[in-house]
Each structure stands twice: as C-alpha cells, then as structure tokens.
Amino acid sequence: MNYAEMIKSGPTVKPPRIVLVGVEGVGKSTAGAQMPNPIFLCAENGLVGEQFAETKNISPKSWEELLGFVDYLRTEKHEYKTLVIDTLDWLEPELYRFICQRDSKPDKKLKSVEDYGYGKGYVVACDEFRGLLSKLESLNNAGMGIMFLAHVQIKAFNNPTGDNYDRYEMKVAKQISALVKEWADAVLFARFETYTEKDGAKAKGKGGDVRVAHTRHCAAWDAKNRFSLPEILPFDMPGILEAIKKGQPDDAKTITAEIEALIPLLPVDKQAMVRTWLETPRTSAQLARNLNTLRATLTTTETQE
16 A cells, blocks of 8 residues: 555545534524535424524434444535534433433333443443434535534533632533533634623613624633634624635635735844745645744834833
C-alpha cells in the first residue's frame, strides 16, 4: 500500500454538525426548520404550529425504526439536505428502552437503565449511541447536515476551585451529553437576553425580548464552535449559517490576504515569523484566529505609542 499517495493537505469541507441547546420557547424547532431543506426526526406529537405546515417530519416508534430511517437517508436517493433530531432528550428514553429490552433475560428483566448496576447501564447506552453517531457521521460525509436540538435544565455545579454555582446543562445524562458535544462542530446555546436593575433592595429582571446564541463555553453554559464564530450572535439561523460559511475553507484566501496586508505593520522579527507560519496549509479557522491575534497585537502597540 502506497501511504504517500494517501496523504492530503487542507481541511475537509462538509455541512456542519450542530447541537442547538436552548431555553424553553426560544425557538429551537423554528431554527431547525430554517436549515437547508430539513427532515425532522421527532417525538410522536411531531411539530406543533402553522409555521411547520410545510416541514417534512417523521416520528419513529422505536429506536430500531429511528436507526432504519437514518440508514434510508444514507442509502436511498432523497431531496433532504439536513437531518434535524428534535429533541435529544426525547431520544434518550428510546435508547434506554431499546437496550433494556435487548439485554433482558428470562431470569432478569431490565426495567430501567439503573437495573444494569451502578453506572453500567450508561456505559451500555453510550456504546449503542456511538453506533447512531457513526451512522450520522456517514450521512454527514455524504453531504447532509446534522442538527440535534436539546432542552436545558439548571443544575448545581460542584466547583473544585471555589464556591459551587448553578449552570445550564443539557437535559440528558452527562455521558450522552459529553458524546454529542465532542462529536459536534458547533454547540450553540440559545437564550433570551436579560439583565437586572436595582429597584431599592431588590433586583428586577429586564429585557427578555431579544434572542441570542452563544458560541463559546462559559461558567453558565456549554458552547463551542470550530468556525471562529463571534462569541455571541443574534439567534437567527440563516445568519448563523452565513457566519459558519464565512469560516469555512473556501474563505481561507480572503483571510490570508488580510493577514498579509497586516504583516508590514508588525515588528521585523514578527513579520518573518508570521510569513513562515503561512507557508504551511491552514484551515480558515486557524487563519481567523491568527488574524484576530495580529489585530489585537497591533491595537496594543498603537495604544502604547
């Protein structure tokens, strides 16, 4: 086997794998319907509301049916460009029901994931869930976008470096949550923007009519992205997809040109370092991070002068 011929450079261009986590009523399903030509995998009650009148959806009655439909999308010709799973916390009990039925024996019926023994059921569930992610990865490699929707819950965080505090977390087992967050290209946290004002001794909540999406982790919620997105964006899915597209490799030449235009403004020793760095093929995300660093460096230099 000629391994040298198998080596390639440059990033892989695929539709995004998005996990959209959001507070109740923020519009997660609406955002899913704004994805390119979506098909929804959802609970039996389906999509509620006139805005979804034209949105195609299917409600599998079991974990096996769900996997079967994913296989259908992988192997058959169809018009859909995005698979939206609505929601991850609906999917979780279907997963547990399946493994319990599969692994039950005449002398030992498994009625819940806890019946496996301490922590063992979640290990079994994660193994099965990886199988779904593998199928979704194959679907994504074939050119289909994937979106998981998930509700949130407020849970206490045991802080090892200080006082404990509450934070938003996905409304699923931490083992499943960890798998999905690691797999995704972007984990977006959607909420209503609010603030407080003091009214005497009490604080009153204000705002709540503007929706935003966070793209980076903080103490209050989990989020991430591999597209060099701004830390906060208006919660408008077409706008977010446009921002993701700008961070994709086809924009690398534009970002490289911006970096090269800034190089002459740097100290001589740093100019050579940046030019050397550019000689190696870079993803647009890497280029964007470098561009932001250069801008910050130049701004700091101007301030000091």
